[in-house]
Amino acid sequence: MDTELTVALVGVGGALVGAMTGGAAALLAAKQGYKGALEAVGRSAQHEAHRAFLRTAEDFWVKANKAVTPAAHLINEYELSLRNEERDFTEEERLQFRRQVFAVGGSERIVAAVWSVGQAGPLSVHEAAQRVQAAAVKVAEVFDPDLVEPPQDSQGQPAPNSVLLRPSVLAEAVHNLKTALEAFAKVSGERGGHAGRAAR
Numbered sequence: 001m002d003t004e005l006t007v008a009l010v011g012v013g014g015a016l017v018g019a020m021t022g023g024a025a026a027l028l029a030a031k032q033g034y035k036g037a038l039e040a041v042g043r044s045a046q047h048e049a050h051r052a053f054l055r056t057a058e059d060f061w062v063k064a065n066k067a068v069t070p071a072a073h074l075i076n077e078y079e080l081s082l083r084n085e086e087r088d089f090t091e092e093e094r095l096q097f098r099r100q101v102f103a104v105g106g107s108e109r110i111v112a113a114v115w116s117v118g119q120a121g122p123l124s125v126h127e128a129a130q131r132v133q134a135a136a137v138k139v140a141e142v143f144d145p146d147l148v149e150p151p152q153d154s155q156g157q158p159a160p161n162s163v164l165l166r167p168s169v170l171a172e173a174v175h176n177l178k179t180a181l182e183a184f185a186k187v188s189g190e191r192g193g194h195a196g197r198a199a200r
Contacts, residue, residue, distance in 0.1 A: 049120035050188040053113040057132050057181055064104050064139045064174045070097035071148050072167035078149050079164070082157065104143040107136040128184040135177040142173045 073089060074097050080087050089097070110133050117129040141147075142165060150162035158164065 046120040046122075049113075049116045050125060053110075053117045053129055053132075054181070054185060054188065056109050056113045057136065057177075057184070060104075060107065060110060060136055060139070061174070061177050061181060064143060064177065067100045067104050067143060068167075068170050068174055070100040071143060071170050073097050074101065074148050075165055075167055098145065098149075101143055101145055101148055104140065107133065107140045110136045125184070125187050128180075128187045132177070132180040132184050135173070135180040139173045139177050142169055 074094065077087050077089060077094060087094075114126070114129045114133045118126045147163060147165050150164065151159040153159050
């Protein structure tokens with residue numbers, strides 16, 4: 001709780017004690033002041049939950065956005081290897097690409113942050129957060145290293161049931177996450193949140 005809210009609650013608490021000897025009108029005024037202070041605490045907690053969620057989701061989006069091109073390079077390199085054609089990048093460069101794809105990681109932190117938004121409310125913001133979560137889960141799925149570079153069998157061919165991604169799938173998933181983030185920032189902003197990087 002920040003200093004201003006603490007001061008407000010302490011002051012209102014003192015007013016309630018004083019109102020006990022000041023009559024019904026003074027007691028009513030003190031109760032209204034106390035209710036206002038509690039509402040301020042609720043708004044502060046709500047704002048912090050929205051801000052923390054947006055910061056977490058934006059960090060994930062930034063990593064994914066940076067990994068789109070490296071992942072596309074890896075997909076192209078993989079297809080060249082299947083055709084036994086000369087690759088465009090060195091093994092060291094491909095290793096760097098893999099690090100960037102691996103850095104995207106999972107969406108677990110976003111899932112946890114959605115829960116906090118749901119506890120803080122309101123419903124419209126929670127629903128927008130859930131749409132961000134769905135988009136983030138999709139991003140995490142398509143940036144799975146085993147999808148970007150599927151395992152190969154002993155003949156150098158994709159293992160059974162492997163899925164060969166198109167680079168456009170990666171870009172589309174990241175774009176959809178950005179769109180969901182912008183929608184969340186708009187709804188959250190109407191409740192005292194902030195726009196965030198992805199919405200600018």
